[in-house]
Amino acid sequence: MSWLLVLPLLIPLTTGILCLVVASRPAQRVLGLVGALGLLAAAITLLVQVNQRGIQAVQVGNWPAPFGITFVADHLSALMVLITGVVAMVVALYALAEGDQPREQLGYYALCHFLLFGVNGAFLTGDLFNLYVWFEVLLLSSFVLMILGGSKAQLMGGVKYFAVSLLSSILFLVAVGLLYGATGALNMADLATRVGSVAPGLLSALAMLFLGAFGLKAAVFPFFFWLPASYPAPPVMISALFAGLLTKVGVYALIRVFTLLFTQDTAFTHTVLLWVAGLTLLLGVLLALAQGELKRLLSFQLVSHIGYMLMGLGILSPLALAGSVFYALNHMIVIAALFLLAGLLQRLQGTTVLVRMGGLYQSHPWLAVLFLLPAFSLAGLPPFSGFWAKFTLVAAGLQAGQYAIVTVALLVGLLTLLSMGLVFAEAFWKNPPKPFSPSATPPGLVLPVALLALLTLGIGLWAEPLLGLSQAAAQELLEPSRYIEAVLGVSR
Template sequence: MSVILPLLVPLTTAILCLVVPYRTAQRYLSLAGALALLAAGLYLLTQLEDGIQVMQMGNWPAPFGITFVADHLSALLVLVTGVVAVAVTLYALEENDAPRERQGYHALVHFLLVGVNGAFLTGDIFNLYVWFEVLLISSFVLMVLGAERAQLSGGVKYFAVSLLSSILFLSAVGLLYGATGALNLADLATRVEALAPGLRSALAMLFLVAFGLKAAVFPFFFWLPASYPAPPVTISALFAGLLTKVGVYALIRVFTLLFTYETAFTHQVILWVAGLTLLVGALLALAQGELRRILSFQLVSHIGYMLMGLGLLSPLALTGSVFYALNHMLVISALFLVAGLIQRLGGSGVLVRLGGLYRQQPWLAVWFLLPAFSLAGLPPFSGFWAKFTLAAAGLEAGQYGIVAVALLVGLLTLLSMGIVFAEAFWKEPPKASANLEARGWAAQALPIALLALLALGLGLWAEPLLRLSQKAALELLEPSGYIQAVLGVSR
């Protein structure tokens, strides 16, 4: 039961939000549902002390029924999803966005969480496609909710690319099923070895493109900066923290469980994609002048760090990838929420129209700098340990090129965040700037402060999360435990 609690909680919350007619009640119900999801994630993680958790729906034995599986990677991602959900729903309490709330905003948020957690916990490649579609439908409606011109433009791009990715994903699933006769991931892991090497590599590249589109890696990232800045900031923060991580999770899962044979080719391609994603995203972020577009390109860039560990495919490298994904979910969500407050207080998200925020709201500068320093990888923040682990893994593998790129991108990220601070907080405000709306913003700073302090705390006390990330990495590299838990047999 603990395995499907992270699905039942947001599903129940979404239904209740549709039934309850009062907007204030919906807000607090949404927050209560997010807190319950966080509790369910914590409970699921504690259950892993007894081993990988498996649930067969309807008591149909694997591989014939619908399987849900929770290992350390899935459980950690579900837990941090709960943290992000709490922060975003807490921030949304003060938004008072009546038109979107009347159109089902709170229910859609929790339907999105159902899709995200379903993708993390499914043990079936076809059901992974189904959960992707659940979150796609929810996220598209959230993207265009309110029907503003920028939202519709971004929503069309988002939907078109997501549809293409889904078509490629479904085609890959069909070809894989035709070649193996299996859909259960654990069952597939026992059958893929029998395929011809050329077919395995072709299927691997098809999945790489399909999931790469969803994860916004190079060269498929163009849709993300065109769509994420368009909706309200709570939706942008939720998307930034969660959606691309589902694509990254899918890549990690299939390239550690299924496609582990021609690694000299497949994982070298992943390593090149990681390096180009890192560098191109960071350089394009420096060329932007609007805060949420800067953060969108930074989001693209830092997906490369997560793929770097997958490409290196060692225990230390995958530990770094898992740690980095968890850390990035927290800090990028915090930065998007800060961007919303900056726009509210400064009257614009365009850097040249901002200034003087440090002298008028110094605490907001602190809540920006803490996640910004973590994103850049400065010690003692959590991002430092993630980058350090990945760099050490790269040096250990003799991959000096990707290590150099990773370190350079860290400096470029610091430069980008420094430019934002100098423009928005430090320089004198433009004469034509809007009057600051100083009232009522402190409540929205609370979830940002919680995320920022959590990033700092995970840097100062990184060992527990590093240990859990290492357990996740070892489970990924030794899939026999996963297969044994699901099928009762080892590979």
């Protein structure tokens, strides 16, 4: 069923084009939601297929494997596409309720689906140069989304985001070019069979180039400065999508190349990854604690928690990789929920500057509960999905004897709780600095947040299925021969 593999690409592409063609705003709104629902359905079918029949690969245009463009879906890709579908659907619901007419008329829905097109393409491609092209597809859509509406803050953030993305693109291009020069291959499965013949020093240097290129996208230490400068600028119906999806594409690419290609000298490459993970975790959360504005604070939290995903990748044991995958999935849900919630609070109080907020616990107690669910999940308290994610990683770290990174991980969990508690105290508990008339929250805006919050609670209470899928993903990542066999047809 090869068409199933390209459905997560075709559905957003068709929806995006239709949204461009259909000029009427109500029709675009319907299309936006229908496209997101279709994507979710396709993603679920794909995951079921992968789970039953193993890794799926399709050669586009019937060119045989190392020469044509390959799309591959293993458990990791299928899971990422699935959560992309969930986030897309929820954000579409939020955007419908938000009803930001100027931005909708400027093509918000079309751009969103082109972004999803690029994100899914990056998750599913099995060719390194093709991955570069997908990165550009999602980057160009995200540039336009970032400055859609053209407010002052958006332009300032957009310039920085644009500049950093250009740099990461060129780094990626150079890395791909040099890897091609060293191996003569671009297909990732083909590359995996050939990297063994490359001089170890050269391969490690290439690995660091890729770490720079993808690290810029994933916003890890020392490349994270651009994210808090740009993500808080656009409205949350855009920034929640970015926060949920874009950095995870970078993380996905890192996981892919550092399990499939760069496993020759793990003592060097994966130790670097662990250092990067630890510093990202610590600096991110400390900077988050110093922020006085909710969306910037969440941006630093987003940066900090990317470190957890790298931590599992750095340890490189089955349990650790499962933890990384699980963490990425859990984090996409939780951080999107928190960003959407920040938008909701901004609507209620007119600001996201914490000292000017307050009194929401009195006026909207349910909203406070709704905040605490993803906030506790982010901090890693049971019974939420964040707890299992951290638990798996910490257990894997202890098994591998990596006590330093485990200490950092636990400390950062505590500091995250402190940071979230600070937000709760400021926005919900504190008396409002100036009295405000509590307005009713539009149920359409609460629904998407509630969906995500219940999802993180649901995964936390019933973690077995997703954890099992993550472990299957980790198994496949640690046995590249299965990936290679699925793509090239023969095991070499």
